[in-house]
Amino acid sequence: MLKIHGIARSRAFRCIWAAEEAGLPYEIVPVGFGAEHKPEVLKVNPNGKIPALQDGALTLFESLAINLHIADKAGAPLMPVGNDASRVLQWTLWAATEIEPVHQQWAYNTYILAAEKRDAAAARANAEALGQRLAVLEKHLAAGGPYLTGKHFTIADCNLAAVLYGSWMNGFDYAPYPKAKAWLDACLDRPAALKARKLREG
Ligand SMILES: N[C@@H](CCC(=O)N[C@@H](CS)C(=O)NCC(=O)O)C(=O)O
CATH class of the missing domain: 3.40.30.10 (Glutaredoxin)
Structure with missing residues (x-):
């Protein structure tokens, strides 16, 4: 267990x-x-x-x-083998190193900190940085998909979508990234995600 x-x-x-x-x-x-x-x-x-x-x-x-x-x-398909296993690592490390730091700074300065402690300039700068990275995701999904490694949902989708979850819930503007938004919606609406979300969102 x-x-x-x-x-x-x-x-x-x-x-x-x-x-x-x-x-x-x-x-x-x-x-x-x-x-x-x-x-x-x-x-x-x-x-x-x-x-x-x-x-x-x-x-x-x-x-x-x-x-x-x-x-x-x-095991597969959640953790694929071969080249797709390497792709899972790539997207997971991307989520941790490229997305999470800017996402966190955006989140802190948008909805986590008390209003008087928020830094509007930091919120804008990190929203812009997050947008640049989402443009990369958008292009990737436009070329393939529907999931990060292709046909199947893997732990890479879970990891990246979980890191982006706060922005999805709290009004980040996903309009310029329709494919990323559709992918995020699909991930966060999966039965397993809904169970976890129910524990979190009530
Ligand atoms: N990189 C770590 C970050 C863990 C982390 O910062 N967890 C927060 C809660 S979401 C925490 O324990 N914060 C308490 C603290 O920083 O003292 C991970 O992904 O597990």
Whole structure:
């Protein structure tokens, strides 16, 4: 049984979604914001952050690495083999390094921080940077699709869509990126995503 430490309102959402996609039994060990530095959390994630995963003798941190592990247990099509496995890594690392930092800065300065703490210039700059990256995604999906590696939904779709979820929920302007928007809608409306979203959105 997978043990996911965290709550659905945190990045644990991504891992709950992945476990649902994989069809693997899992249990959520509820660790909320503010409890992250407790000794029991540090035992599973030395960064004092959520999520963390326990799977038998294996303990993992980093939400997207956890998802790669979960998908690997399920096998194809969630975790494909050969060149598509490399494409899964490419899009997952792209989500973590190119998307998440600018997405997070946009989110903080748009809806997470209290209004008086938001920096409008930072919100604009990061929206522009996110837009540049979404243009890359748009072009990629226009050339192939419907999913990132082609015909099948993989953990790369789950990982990238989960990173973009906050912008999708909170009014980022996806109008210039219709294919990216349609892809995101399709990912976030999957039965497994809806189960995870229900835990998060209520
Ligand atoms: N790169 C990490 C980020 C983990 C992370 O920042 N988690 C947040 C909750 S979503 C957290 O635990 N924040 C508490 C803190 O930063 O002290 C991952 O994807 O797992």
